[in-house]
Amino acid sequence: MESQLDELIQFLTNPRPDVRQVASTYIVGFTHPTSDYFDLVVARADKLVRPLLVMCHDNPVVAHDAIRSLVNMTTKPSVCGYFDDEDSLSMIVRLITNPSMVIADLCCMLLSNLTKVDRICRRLSTLMVGETPxxxxxxxxxxxxxxxxxxxxxxxxxxxxxFGFLASVFSDMTTYPFGRKYFLERTSYDGKLPITKIMVFNEYPDVIRRGGVDSTMKNVCFEKDKHKEILDPNETNMLPYILLPLCGPEEIDMDDMEKFPDELQLLDDDKKREPDSKLRATLLEAINLLCTTHFGRQTLRDKNAYIVLREMHKVETDDACIDLNDRAVQLLMRDESKETMDDNQQSNAMEDDTIEEI
Incomplete structure (x- = not known):
């Protein structure tokens, strides 16, 4: 079978479209992770990646098989290394941003696989591809x-x-300081903070899009020296976007509600809490991270975040969410001392159970 596979790979660059189409059909079947030949294909990634990437510009049938093959193969981190060059990543970005590209979403899936590798994230963070009119x-x-x-x-x-899978790319990028820096600094071309562009999708119906956005918001909260900007209503103003998915239909006392961020006041009676327990946990992790600074804790107190946590706790059934909720409440309700008010002296709020960067 190995010699037959090697011969089949040669057909991927055949000048005849019908030959390339037959070859790509066989290859995509072999690249499925449950295929008996998956390991043989992965072992030949050095011969397959470039031809398949070029075939993404072929006719729609061939392009679809080619990109599916690459998505399947890059579930193996060892294959991702063959994309660690500017030319390959630029090609993928241009495929994604081409408004007539039928495989753009699959290209987003491919990129989300690749950004699980740190050196790909580093290269992508500085990659230039030319303007897209x-x-x-x-x-x-x-x-x-x-x-x-x-x-x-x-x-x-x-x-x-x-383009929902790009949210996973953003989540991966913000596990690194350079990725968090990108999302928390204004861009030179439009003067906006990238995080403010994407956080508005935190209640979007598609769980992939909103899940990646939630993870990205949580990840940027690791930047303790940026907590003031993150919580500033005139800058990032992220707090309402963290708290809103955790709110339900409960009736809140008007005195308590008056302290809420404007976005949380007078919610509809049918307001639904985030249904996915993992995403609720991600948002609670973000709150815990904001509690690692005195400014963060005080802002959460001033905005009555405790009330949101209290009402959520009454109906929460997920153990991880209950634990994260309890930890946040303890941090918010404790008395502050000279030591706890000094962020350089106090121990990290996650010292005994570190929140893992997603």
Missing amino acids: GLCSSPMAMDQLTDVFVKGMDHKFNKDAN
């Missing part, structure tokens, strides 16, 4: 991916794509 005037790949994520919602930029 009609989308973004910045040549930076991250700027273009952020803008297409926003403008491409509900197939508005590309009728065949929703």
